[in-house]
Amino acid sequence: MSISFIHRHILEDRMSGYEPSPNVNHLTVIRRPVIFSAIAHAGHEVSVAEALSLVENIVARSVSPSDWLVVSQSTDAGTIATSLAAIPGLSFAEQSDGQVLMALSGPDVRTILAKCVAVDLHADVFAEGFSAPMMICRVAGNLARTGADTFEIIVPRSYAGYVFDELREAGREHAVTRGFGE
Amino acid sequence: MASLITCPHCGRRPREEFSIRGDAVPERPAPAASEEAWHAYVYLRENPRGKIREYWHHVAGCRRWLVVERDNLTHEVFAVTDARDMANGGAA
Ligand SMILES: [Zn+2]
Numbered sequence: 001m002s003i004s005f006i007h008r009h010i011l012e013d014r015m016s017g018y019e020p021s022p023n024v025n026h027l028t029v030i031r032r033p034v035i036f037s038a039i040a041h042a043g044h045e046v047s048v049a050e051a052l053s054l055v056e057n058i059v060a061r062s063v064s065p066s067d068w069l070v071v072s073q074s075t076d077a078g079t080i081a082t083s084l085a086a087i088p089g090l091s092f093a094e095q096s097d098g099q100v101l102m103a104l105s106g107p108d109v110r111t112i113l114a115k116c117v118a119v120d121l122h123a124d125v126f127a128e129g130f131s132a133p134m135m136i137c138r139v140a141g142n143l144a145r146t147g148a149d150t151f152e153i154i155v156p157r158s159y160a161g162y163v164f165d166e167l168r169e170a171g172r173e174h175a176v177t178r179g180f181g182e
Numbered sequence: 183m184a185s186l187i188t189c190p191h192c193g194r195r196p197r198e199e200f201s202i203r204g205d206a207v208p209e210r211p212a213p214a215a216s217e218e219a220w221h222a223y224v225y226l227r228e229n230p231r232g233k234i235r236e237y238w239h240h241v242a243g244c245r246r247w248l249v250v251e252r253d254n255l256t257h258e259v260f261a262v263t264d265a266r267d268m269a270n271g272g273a274a
Contacts, residue, residue: 064191064244118196125193132192133243135199140242 007032010100010160015180025106025174027167028181033101034077035154036070036084036092044089051087055080061131061142061154069142069154071101073182100160103181104167105150108174113151115170117143121151137166185257190264191244199242206235206249206265231255237265 011029038060040048045066052060052068058080061069070092072080077094084092104112110121116137120126123145131144131152139162141155155163168176185197205227211219231254238250247265252258 064246067245118198119193133245134192134195135242138198140199 009180010157011164014161014164015178019177019179021177022179023106023175023177025108025112025171025176026104027164027171027176027178028103028105029164029178030073030101030103031180031182033096034072034075034080035095035099035101036077036080037095038068038070038084038090038092040066041089041091042066048087048090051090055083055087058083059131059144061144063133063142069095069099071152071154073101098157099154100157100163102153102155102160102164102167103146103150104153104171104176105147106174106176107149108171109149109151112167112171112174112176113143116166119143121145123148137163137170139163187238187250187259188262189240189243189246189248190262190267191246192240195240195243199240200248201239201241203237203239203247206237233260238262 009029009031038048038052049060052058052070057075058070058072061071063069070080070084077096081092081094084090113121117134119132119134126145128145128147131142133140133142135141136143136153136155139155139159141153141163144152146152153163168178186194187197187200188194207228208223211223233251233253235249235251238248240246240248249263249265249268251260251262253260
């Protein structure tokens with residue numbers, strides 16, 4: 001079987017080895033997410049945030065008051081670009097090949113992430129749906145809570161191997177397994 | 183964490199997420215100001231002990247420039263303001 005270059009994920013080589021089935025604590029690498037960087041022009045921050053919240057099939061990860069990462073796991077880049085282009089006061093650029101999206105889930109997710117980030121992730125202050133830019137394993141990335149026990153991590157592609165290894169190491173005592181997901 | 187800074191956008195964050203970009207006290211002279219004024223702005227710095235005002239860049243967070251007022255003797259932080267708000271005559 002041949003695999004075309006464009007579909008070869010940066011973490012492909014780290015997925016070999018024997019792991020029969022996912023454990024309760026599991027690290028999923030999303031194979032082909034669509035990720036855009038979006039920045040509101042000065043004075044358009046509030047209207048752009050509002051408009052982004054209305055675009056279907058995307059989530060807008062918070063980076064700064066005028067800056068988001070637009071993520072989709074269900075729609076193609078062209079459709080999203082068309083939606084973003086219709087928002088006044090917004091500049092955007094596709095980052096799908098420049099960023100890596102991972103999801104860490106399981107009952108011990110908070111204990112594992114406590115070794116990786118210096119931000120309080122208690123549900124009272126970092127609730128479901130919340131996202132923020134932060135240092136993750138000493139790499140500047142974006143962390144989002146997508147469920148009670150599920151977090152999504154976005155890091156630049158060139159650091160993804162290192163962050164992946166660190167997450168695996170942090171999760172070793174909780175038997176974290178890993179694999180690709182769609 | 184040794185040192186925690188409360189970013190107005192990101193909340194309480196470790197010092198490692200920031201890059202300290204220097205004294206925020208000197209004011210940029212007019213383009214046609216004298217050479218002495220420009221020399222002083224570019225090269226001359228006070229080295230006070232106690233309350234200081236610096237530019238901090240939140241590189242691993244919101245990537246905004248902030249003005250941090252703190253005490254370099256006690257490490258007490260008095261205020262953290264977005265540099266744009268500060269330039270527009272905002273708080274602190
Ligand atoms: Zn910040």
